[in-house]
Structures are given as C-alpha cells and as structure tokens.
Amino acid sequence: MSACSSFSHYTRCYLCLLAVVALFHLCLCSPNFDDVLCMEGERQALLEFKEGLIDEADRLASWLRHLDLSCNAFGWMEVPKFIGSLENIKHLNLSYSEFSGTIPPQLGNLSQLNVLSLGESGELMNMRWLSSLHQLHHLDLSGADLSKHDWLEVINTLPSLVELHLSSCQLVDMHHHVSSLNITSLSLLDLSFNNFNSSLPLWIFSITSLVSLDLTLCNFHGPIPSSFRNLTSLQVLHVSENDFMNSSLVFEELSNSNLISLDIRSCGVSSSVLDSLHNLTSLLNLYISDNQLTMTPPKSLCNFCNLKEVDFSHNHYFQSISLTYLLESFLECKTPALESLVLSSLGLSGQLPSQLGLLSSLRALYLSSNLISGQLPNSIGMLSFLRTLDLSYNLISGHIPFSIGQLSLLEVLFLQDNNLNGSLPDSIGRLSSLKELHLSYNQLEGSLPNSLSELSNLEEFYFFSNSLTGVVTETHFAKLFNLKYLYGGGNNLTLRLRHANWIPPFQLQRLNLNSWRLGPQFPLWLQSQNVSDPINKPNPIKKMIIINNNGTNPPPSKSIVDPHLLPSPTRSLPNLCHVDMSYNHIQGTLSSFPERLRSLDLRSNDFSGKLPHLSDMPPVLLDLSNNYFEGSLHHMLCPYKGDGMRVLNLGNNRLSGVIPECWENWTWLIVLNLENNNLSGGIPRTLSSLYNLKSLNMHGNKLSGRLPDSLLNLTNLKILQLGGNELVGSIPTWLGTKLSFLTLVNLRSNKFDGNVPTEICYLAYIQILDLADNNLVGNIPRCFNNFSVFSGKQNASDGSFWYRSVVVPEIVTASDSLVMKGREDTYSTILPLVLLLDLSNNNLSGPIPSELTALTKLKTLNLSRNHLTGTIPEKIGDMKSLETCDISRNKLFGELPLRRVPSGTQLQSFDESSFFGNQLCGAPLADRCIEVERPGTKDHEKDDGSHGAESADWGLVISMVLGFIFGFWVIVAPLIVSKSWRIGYFRLLSKLRYMVYDVIHKYCFNIFTK
Template structure:
C-alpha cells in the first residue's frame, strides 16, 4: 500500500513540475530570440540559394529575430533554430491543381555548409526543389539532433552520403526521387549506413537506384531497424525477391511499397504474408505471375492491397476457407492482370459472402474478366469506387447498383454490357463520375439521371442508346463533362436541357441525330464551355449566334450540321484561344477566305492547331497569310473549289504536319519548300491541276514525310532519284499524271516499306486523333483511311508513261501491302523474287508490255486478295497455289498463259508450257484433274477448319472476340 502511495505522490510532483516548467517557458518564449551566430548561418545559407519567387524576403540582417523568418521555427526555451521547412511546390500537384507558374517557387542553387552551425536542428525539409545536380551535402550527417529529414524530389546528384548513418535520432528519412532527372542518376555504393538509424520508423528511398547494392536477406535482417513502420522502395530496380526469405526485423511494418520493380519471379513470395502488422501493401507493376496467395487475402490487418499491372491469374483458394480477413479490405487494386475468362463473381466469391464488407475501392480494369455484373455488387454498401473498364463483362447493369449510396465513381467502359441503364441508377446520390463508353447499352436514357445531384462527369459515348435526351439532364448543376457521342439519339434539344448546367465545360455529342432548337437571338447559355463537339447535329442554316459568348472554347466541332451561312465577323475575337476547329461538310460558299483567315486580331499568332474546312463548297483563292498561323499542325481543305497556287507562306510553315488539299482546283507548280519540309508528314494534293516536275529538292536531309499523294494532276517529267530520300515514306501515290522515264532503282531506300523501322512507328502526328483521312484508290474505288492509316503501306505509279523494266530492288519492299504499276509502258519480266513481298494484298501490273513467265515465287503471296496481270505479253503456266487459282480469269486475260484459272490447259513444247489451243492458254496437258491443286485446296480447307472454324464452334469467348475483331475491321474500312 505504501509503495502505491509513494508512486502516486511522485506522479503528482512530476506533473506539477512539468506544469510550472511549461508555464515558465511560455512566459519567456516571447522574449527569446534566435542565436546570433545561427542567424548569420541562415543568411549564408540564403546567399547560395536561388529564390526566384522571393520567398525568403523576410530573411535579412535588419530583421532582428530570425525565429520569425519564413520557414523557420525556434525552440521556445533555448532560442536555437529547431526546424527549417523550405519545401517547394509538389511536383505532381503542380500540373493537377496549380498553375505552371508555381514551378518558379522552387529554390535552386546549393546547400551552404553553414547549416552545420545549426547544431540543435531537429527538422529539415528541402524537398521538391531544384538544386540542379549539386552533390548531396555530406555535412548533413553532422546534424545529430535531426529527427526528420526530407530531400525528396530535389534534383541532387552524386551518392547518397553514408554520413546519414550518423543521424542516430532520425525517425523519418525521405529521399524519394532525390536524383529526379536522368542526367543525375548514379548508383548507390552501400546501404550499411542504414544500420545506424535505430529509431527510424519511416523510410522512403523510391526512385533511388539500389539494384547493385540491395541484398534482401541483409537489408531485412540487419540493416532495417525493428522500429520501422513505413518502407517505400518503389522504382528502385530491386533484384528478384528470394521466395524462401525469412523476414526477421520487420514485425512493426504497417506500410510496404515495392511497386515498379521488375522482380521477374514466378509468384508473390509467401514471406510477405508473415508481416502481421501490415495495413497497406503495394506490389503494383512488379511482373508477378501465378495466383494471388491465399495467405495474402487472409491477413486480418490488411486494408489496402495494390497488385495492379502484374500477370496474376486469379486468387488462390484457401485450404481453410474464411471470409473474415477479406472482409477487412477497404481497397483492392488488381487492374491490368490476366484473369482471362474468369468472372468477377468467381474471383471475389468470398468477398461477396461478407456480412458487412468494408470495401471502398474495387479496381479490376483490363484484367480479362468476363461474365455478368453480379447482383451481389449491391451488397458492398461501402463501395466508393468501381473500375471495371476494358474487360469482357457482358449482360445487364443490375438494379442492385442503385443501393450503393456511397458510390462516387462507376467505370464500366469498353466492355460488352447491353440493355438499358436501370432507373435505380438515379439513387446514387453521391456519384461524381459515371463512365460507361464503348459498350452495347441500348434503350432510352432514364429520367432518373436528373437525380444524380453530385454528378460531375457523364460519359455514355459509343453505345446504342436511342430515344430522346431527357430534359432532366438540365438539373445536374455540378455536371462539368457530358459525352453522348456516337449513339442513336434523336429528337429535339432545347434550352430546358441546359437550364441549370452552370458548371458545364465540355459537351460532346457527335454522331447522333439530334436537332438543336433555341431562341433565335437572345439565348444566353448558363455555362462557359471549353469543348463543344456537335458534329452531325442539326444546327443550321444560320451560324449559331449563342456561341459568341463562349469565349473559353479551345475545341469547336460543328461538322455536318446543316450550316449554310457566312462565318460571323466576331469569330476570332470571341475564340482567340481556339485550338481545334472543325466546320467541315457544311455550305460556306459565301465565305471569303481572305477575311476569315487573314483578319487581324488582338493576338499576333492564332492558337489553332487543327483546322478542318473540308467539303464546304469554298470557291476562293487560297490566301497567303499563313505566317500568323504558327501553331498549325493539321490543315484540311479537301473537296472544295479552291483555285490559284499554293501560297509560299503555307509551304514555308515550320509547324505544319499534315496538309490535305485533295480534290480542289489548285494550279501552278509544286513549291520547292513544301517538298523538302522538315515538319510535314502528310501531303495530299491529289485531284488538282498542278503542273511541272517533282522538284529535285524533294526529300531533304531532315524530311519526315510519310504520306505523299499527288494523284490525278498534270505533273510530268522524270521521277527524280532524289525521291528516294523520302526514307520514311509509307504511302506514295503518283498515279494518273504524265510522268515518263524509268522507275528509279533506289526504292529500297524506303525504310518503312523495307521493314527497316518498327511498323508501330508509322505516322505519329502530334495530333493523331485529328489526323483525318488519306484518300487511296484500290480496285477502282476511292477509300478513306483514318484511324488505321499508320498500318497502310502503298505504292502507286499507275496511269503514267513510265517505261523500261521493273527494278529488281522493288522486291525488297517486304512491308508493302499495295502495289500498282498498271497503265504504263513497262517492259521486261516480273522480278523473279517478287514472292519475297509476302505481305502484298493488292498487286496490279496490268496494261503494260511485260513478257516472260509469272515467277514461281508469286505462289508465296498468301495475303494476296487482288491480282491483275491482264493485258501484257506474259506466257507459260500460271504457278500453282491456293491463292492464285482463286482469282477470276479477268486477272490474267490478254496474255499467253495456261493453267487454272484460265480455260486452256497446258502442254509442253520444247521445254515450255503452252496452251492446248496453240495460243498459250491451257491447264497442264492432261485430261485429268490437277492433283497438286486439289491437294493444296484440301490441305488449306483442313487447316482453315481446325485453326478458325473449330475454335469458333467450341468456344463462346473465341467466337465473341472473333466477331468483335471482324466488326472492328469493317468499321475501320467503312466507318465514318
């Protein structure tokens, strides 16, 4: 009893002393100022910093108390500087939430050694600055009272100094991305210094290259202290984890981040499941495969699990089934894995059995999931985020989703979901984002969408939604982005649909059949748009006057909207920041291009990057004022009646990447600067009235030209050898002109067509999404190629007056898919190695003067689907192949050929094959069937059946994907 009493008395004495001590220190704190020599040290430290934003203006000699300086805290008892907080703007937040000008708030320069004099310093934060490659100061290791040190994102160079191991009191060390820039990255020589940090509980070395010095056994057993609570080693180039590793010293660890390390091991190591205090685990982007270990899902402490971007195949079944552990999870990130064919219900069966799941984030995007959306999703009452984008999920959206009152994001894009959006979706009162594009959702939109009072983003694009746009959309006061493009919506849209959309900044409605009916002159929208895309709506005939007040627009798409009017004079004054403009497929016949393009505005340079005025009935001379369009990348004036010569200022543009003047009435010669431009990748001047030769300056040293179409002009002369300097060319169309002479024998310089470059590198414009179409003639039909343009390789010299032999070098174009030399005066034989061009799909040498036989190698052209060798002087037998015998006789007519598919059979005469009619037609000289042909056809049929047909019959998944593939191909060739 006495012992208890004495302990109690001591407690009260200690409490009273502490209270008195604190009161005294508070009374004296106002009179205590910083130490003189520490003030001098801080001023010396400032002198070596670059302070562009003048954040340290309070740091000056006239200010007596440095404890009141920006970023400085002093000890209330001693007056010593205890904290320096000079963190710069966060590098990620800069671009998401702050203006770019915030970057100037970062400090630069170097860290002056005067900091060594601040011996009482406990807290030092110099993170998110730019020390421009200066060495990490070694003398920081002498600040032995430091408990917090943060040098992250600070662009130092050199090694992480081992002197940091002297900071024995350090509790938090963050040197994440300390090198921040390839020029500063160096290897770390040793990690032995970590053993001196015995009180460390937070360590972040993410982005520091540790691959050569990191030994899993040593680090986890002897170097890392048992006090460690957080460990971040993302992007460190760590070596593979030893599966048998026994973790000894990480019993307190609650947060472990090893993401973005390519471990290249078979599976997630089981020792991780022994970290019984673990709350958050991030193993994303680590290249693990196999199933998720059952033990990982049984960790009762775990609340956040990120295994995204691996090659995981499922979740391992537990030998002791229990749902208690997985029910504790709040966040599951398993996007970009390989659960091919598994249903969401199968993968998360135990989760759906939880009586009270705490799950808030369910992320399975691009994981190969199939099956329907399970009704049990509605049981996960705490769900805040669902991301199932880019899977193969089908079926209906379940009504039960409407019970998820906490749901903020619903992302089901790029699946095969069908049926209507259920009316219950209107119950999601917390929903901020509903993202459902690229599905097969049909039916009308429910009026209940208007009840989503918190909704900010609604994307229903690329579906099969029909009916009218519900007026209740106008009640979504917080909606910022609305995308309903590429559906089947019809009817009238009025001002009621926009009544309360005061937050709207993006409205995309392309490719519907909607008609906009607004008050004629006095309607003022409640919003200020940045993006407006209403292609294919009915807006005309007048140009919409309500747009005059939409002064923030940077994307304006009004193509094919029935406008038949002049472009208003206020256009550029209202849209001075416009970058993307499409008013194609309207009637602008009364527009003066000089007034529209050359009018002076408040800005010297127009900001437009993409401009499409194609098919607008323009009848004018192309003006010469393109020097004020210094940002223009893509210009499209196709299908108009433009006259005159190509202006010099347009040819001299250093920013232009794509120029489409197809089907106009332009005259004059090809501008020299246009043909050796350093920026142009696409030039389409086909179907004009251009004259003269191709300039010998074509294809200068820096040319990047990939598509050149001069078809159907009045160009002539010889094809210059300099054309072979277009080494990046993948589409060259010079058909239907008056070119003469021989075909240059240097076409093997075309590196794309010869396969010397990666096919995935073809046609990469700065603005690929807005590239538009190239118009190519195939089998007499004009086809527009847009999204798949980068996959096309095309060489067409037909309809000219070329003579001489076909150069054998042409057979080196092994990546070429379309070849047309028809309608010339070519002589000699077809090159013997023509079969090396194994990807050729269209091959046309008709209407020339070629002789000799068809080379046997042509039977190797297995992708050939269009062949025309008609009206030449070819003789002999047509080589046997499944492909060649499948063409019509018309492909070979006008020659002296025999064998299938022509009617005459072949007979041998003097070592050559001739037709049995004596004129070179025929088959093979026998009355019986051509057994070689029959055998080839039978083998082809059998292989085709078992490779294609049988899987289609036996696998629903294969059948669905194959049909989707065919549909995508059809859309690419026939779609808009």
C-alpha cells in the same frame, strides 16, 4: 512611458508577423499549382505593405518557430538565404512551392530544427550542412538530385531522425556495407522511385523500429534476405514494381506481422505465393494489381474482414472468374468494412449479383473492362456511401435502374461502352453530388430528362454515340453551373432555344455536338463562353466540335446551320483552341479567325472567296479542303511565318496561279495537301526547306516542268502524290536512293518518259507504286523483287498513312485516287491495306520478268496497255495474294500457266478482260490452246509441260493409292479373312433390310387405310 514602449514593441512584432504570414501565404495550398487563389492586385498590395515595415531589431528572427511555405507558386526563384538566420525555428516546410536553384547551405545554421521539408525545392550542391541539424526528426528531400552525394553517410549523422523521405532523388548506390548504423529510431523510410538495380541491403532490416517502408519502383531484386521477420513493428509495406517480392519466403516471414497496408503491384507475384497471405488478417489495404495471378483468388479472403481497400485489377487469369464468387468472399464477413474494391481487367464474367447492395460501406467500386453481362440490379441503390462507380467496358444490358438516384453521394459514374438501352431515368437528377457522368457508346434511347438540370455540381457530361432523340432546350442546362466538358455528338438531338439571346450558366472548355441540329441560326450563345472565373483566371472554351457529320452520311437537304450566316460567334472567342465544323453547308467568306486556334477544320462546306489571312500564330492544323476558295496562295502563305503549323490541307478547291516560292517559312509542315485545284507552273524549289515533311500531295493540278532536284532533301517523305499533272522528263534516280522511306508514290497521268530507273528498287517500304499513264519505255526492272513489303520480307505499315499530333489529337488520314478493276476510286481509311503496282498505259517492252513472281504479298498488279512480249512467267501462281491482275493489250503469247496448288493464285480465276488483246489461250479465255510449234521453243515447252504435269499429278496418284489401301485393307480384307466378321456384316445388312421394309410397309398401310 514604459507601457507605451511595451505596446509599441508588441505592435511592431505583430505587424512583422502579419507581414510574413501575408507574404508567404499569398496563395492557398492546392495540388494544382496553376490554380492559385489570389488576385494580382492583392499580391502587389501585400508586397508594398511588406516593404513599408522595418524590423531593425531583427525581432522576427528571434521568436519565429514555425514557417510553412509549402504548395505555393514563387515563380522558380531561389530559396532566400535569410531563412538561415531564423535561428530559433523548429519547423520549416518549403516543399512544392516552385523554388529552384541551389538550396542555401545557410539552412545548416538552424540547429533547433525538428522538421525540414524541401521537396522539389532545388538542388543540393553540398549535403554536409545537414550534419549540424542534430535535433532533426523529419527530413524530406524528395525530388532533389542526390546521385553525386554520399547520402547515407550524412543521414547516419542524424541519430534523432524518425522520418526520412528520399523519393525520386536519383539514388543509385544503396551502400550495402555499413559498419555502424545510427538511425535506429527511424519509423518511416521512403526510398521510392529510385533506380538502385541491386539486392536489398541488410542494414534496412536492422532498423527494427520501422513502421512504414516504401520501396516503390526501386528495381530491387533477389536474392532475398531472411530478415523481414526482424521488422516486428512494420505496419506499412509498399514495394510495388520490384521483382524480389515473388517469393513465398517473404510472405511467410510477413505472415505473423501486424501489416495494415501491403502494396505489391507489378511484382510478378504468382498465385502460389499469394496463398501465403492468409494470416495477415489485420490488413486494411491490399494492392496486388498487375501481377501473374493465373488461378482463382483463394477463399481465405473471407478472413480479411478488416479490409477497407482491395485492388486485384489487371491480372491474367487462365479462365473466366465469376464475379459472384469474388464478392461472396467479402460478404462472408458479418459486417464488411470494404470501402474501395478494384476488380478491373480481370476477365470477370456473370452478372452483378443483388447481394452487391450488402457491401454497404463501399465508397468506390471499379469493375471496368470485364465480361460482366446482365442488367444493373436495383440493389445498387443500397450503396448509399458510394462516391465512384465504374462499370465501363463491359456487356451490361437493359435499363439504368431508377434506384440509381438513391446514390446521393455519388461523384463519378462511368457506364460507357456497354449495351445499355432504354431512356435515362428521371431519378438521375437526384445525384446532387455528381461531377462526372459518362454514358457514351451505349444504345440509350429517348430524350434527355429535364431532371438533368438539377446536377448543379456536374463538370463532365459524356453521352456521345447513343440513339438519343428529341429536343434539348435551355431547361436542360438551367442549373449546370459547373459544366466544363459537354460531349453529346453522335445522337439525333435538336437544340431548340426559346430565347435567341440565351446565355448559358456554364463556361465550357470542351464541346462536341456533332450530328446535332442546331439551326436555323448559328449558335450565338457560343460567344458567351469566354468569361473569366471568379478569381480572374481565364476559363475559356478550348475545343469545339459541332455540327459535324463525320462524312458518314450525305449532307442533309436542308442546312443544319443557316448557310447565309457566317460563324462570327467563333471570332469572339479569342482563346478557342480547336474548332471542327466540317461536313455542313456553311457559306460565305473567311477573312480571318481567332489567333490562338490550334486546329481549324472547315472541310466539306460551301465557303468561297479568297483564302483567309493567317495570324502571327497560325494553327497547328488547318483544313479548308472541299470548299470553293479561289485565287492565289501567295497572300495567305508568303506574308507570314508558318512556325508551328504541321498540317495544311487546301485540296479540292478552285485555287489557281503558280505555287509561290516562300516555303522556307513553313519548315514545321508535316502534311501538305494542294490536290485537285487549278495550280500551274513548276514545283517550287523552296519545298526543299520542308525537311519535316512526310506527306506531299499535289495531285490533279496543271503543274508542269521537271521534278526539281531540290526535292531530294525531303528525306523524311513517306507519301508523294504528283499524279494528274503535266510533269515531264525522266523519273529521277534520287527518288529511290534519297527518299528511301517512301511508302506511296503516285506519278500517274503525267508526261514522264525514259526508262523506269533501277534505283527505284531501293524503295523497300513501298506499298503503292503507281506510274501509269506516262510515256515510259524500256524493260520492267528485274530488281522489283527488292520491294520488301510486296515480297513479304517486311509487314505492311499503316503508320505512314495517318498523322496524329500531341497538340492536335485529331487523326489526319491520307487518301489517294487509284485505278483498280478498271474503275478509279478514292481510298482513305483502307489505304494502308492496299498493295499496288501499276505500270499500265506506257510504252514498256520486253518480257515480264520472272523476278516479279516473288512479290507474294502484292494484291493489285496492272501491266496493261504496254508492248510486253513473251510468255507469262510460269511461277506467277506463287503470287498468292493477288486479287486483281490486268495484263491486257500487250503482245504476250502462249498458254496461261495452270497451277493445281489450291493455295496459289490461279489466273483462271480472273476475268477474261484481264488478258484481252494478247495472243494467249487457255482458261478462262474462249480460245483453247493447240500445240503450235514456235522456233526455238518446242523442246523447251515440252520439257516444261511434261515436268509440270508430272509434278502436278504425283499428289493425285499418291492420294488414290492411299485411298485404295485404306478402303481395301481396313474394310474389305477383314471380311475375307474373318468368318465372324462376314457373319456379323451380313446380319447387319439383313437387319437394315427388314427395318427399311417395315418402314415402307407401315407408310403404305397408313396411306391406304386413310
């Protein structure tokens, strides 16, 4: 019986242990907490198993010594209080397991604890319970908010503490005055990522047992205590992003230490301070990026033959440094131990030397963003241990060497943004470990090699914007089982599948095949990109940019995609997030699209019929412009709530009817474009609900009525385009007072009347103001000099003309139809560069206000076809940036002002048509000016003219006088005064005469002798 009882006892204990292990290790540790490795069915089964166990004797608490629940996903539940009853436990790790709430003080009952790790496990309402853990050797409270606690007082009660991790604890008080320190056994102290904003406390240097000290991003600054020499056991010092390290005193004290790892990134270290490092020959890791190294690194680097990792990146040298010089410093060691070399963004010049292959231990080489030129050396294949090679953003040319295939351990290869040409070598298929391959923005030619199919571990393949040609078949993808990102746009490639029902071996998340030829049928294989991964976690395609010409070329004569085949495969991808199929000839109707779309760009196709129905989760960006959609807006907009939609572009279609009054459901909109349709009726008042709106474009419709006062609520509006309609009434004063952030206002070709309101002068940021082709009357406001951008008081901004969302990374660019030089064009990309004021074809009268000449940055001015009178302002030449100016067909008279200042704009440089239809004279007009007396103007004009001529001629007079003085006193006067100068001068003339005579004589002699 006793044997049976004993067996039962151990069986029950074993089952309890199994339950705990199974329950708390449901998911394997992973740095990405979303990538859990268990299925929901298994999770429920384990929970049911645990509930079926009974531990009445609480035997589990009596013998459990080690409990590690780190790196799990407990759904932000609180740390269970019963853990505090496991009184014999010595090792407890709850770090990074999605615990939240208050850490239970019952953990203070675990008096046997040696290791306690609570990183990112919740909040500490009270730290006092830690004082009872006298046997604690290792304490990790990283991520806990300790700003309200006297943390050092509590920590000082733990005399056995060896490791202390308090990273990112929002500490601000460093406790500079400590009477007695009890943690003198500490070997590791991590206070990184806290904002102390003070000097270093002296008590740190009394912990002479410290082996590792991490003060990264603590905002410590001087004065520096002369105490680093006390830390005789220090081997690891990480103090990046602190100012106190820019001191030669610190390095002199560390020069005789046994440091093996030194991190002084972003510390403001200068080149002179760096010279003090020459004695640290035991260093294994040296990180010194983002400093102020302006001189060439010292040759003493050759003494550091034990170095394994070096990071010199992102320093600002005054002169270009030779890459060969730096590499020779490391090659002077007989057996270089270097494993990681980071020399990015240093302005390195020269070529990659063939000696590079001698760094045989290299595992990572980063040389991006430099000025390295020449070709890739064949010796690069000797780096047989290399796992990461980054040569991006340089000037490297030539072919990719065949020897690249010898790097069988290579996992990451970045060669983008260089001048590489030729074809991809077949040997690239030998890179069996490769996971990321970036070849974009080069000049690679030829076709993709079939050997690419051998890269079975490849996850990311970027090769867009090259000159690749040829045919791509399913053979190229045969073994790319792990491919997730495929970006091959901007090449002249053709996808030709031998089997129409081909199913790719991969599951893509990002796809870009713009400018490829994918026809004659729409790629049906896309519908296979929605399969779950082996652990039942969705791995769907999220972004698809295919068959997109980007508008750089006219659409091909034959459609890339069969124009009669709808893109129905996209509907079988419910998790699809981003689709761009713009600039094609896709025809048909759209009834709906996948619910989870975040952006859909179908502009510039041949879609027709009614607008599609939206889902309950509309996309953030929807662009259906430049198609043939027709009918009303009502059935698309009004039945739904447009929560989340930021950009809606339905411009350039055949939509008709009135704009519905249901915009209160679309409050997230930032860009609304309905231009060039057949919409009629008035502007809906509910547009006032769009308080986030920044761009409103209803240009080119048949809208009528007045501007509703409700628009004054659109206080964030920057672009207002209502031109080409039938709007009436006066321009409201609130346009300037309430919508003061406007940078573009286009109201041309309407029926506005009344005066130009002076309140419009409040538009300080205006860059384009187009009020042409209306019935405006009265004078031009004299306050136009308040336009800060036009007058140069403020720089022009391009931020108002484009929109980019974090959710939708594509840039949405504004466009506008403007008339310049007598021609109407649509401006988009260069729209931010346009500075235009157009008041033409109205009934404006009175003189051109002289204040207008203060608009020195204005580039286009059009006041033509009005009834303006008087003369042209004399200072119009101050408008130095004017590129086009049209004041034709007015009632102006007098002489065109002549400016002799070369830097100023001269009216004489404009075409004669710019002044046609006035009573003006002077160049460039054929009518030359004759003095004609005008009542009340004779004396005034004479005074002005004489004064202008006098002031303009002074420069000519002064230059002539100075020229005469220089010519006479420097050249002629010495000849008169000095006899020796005269003799030498005439001798020179005689010599020149004989030389010329000899040349002519020899030339003539040679001709006659022939």
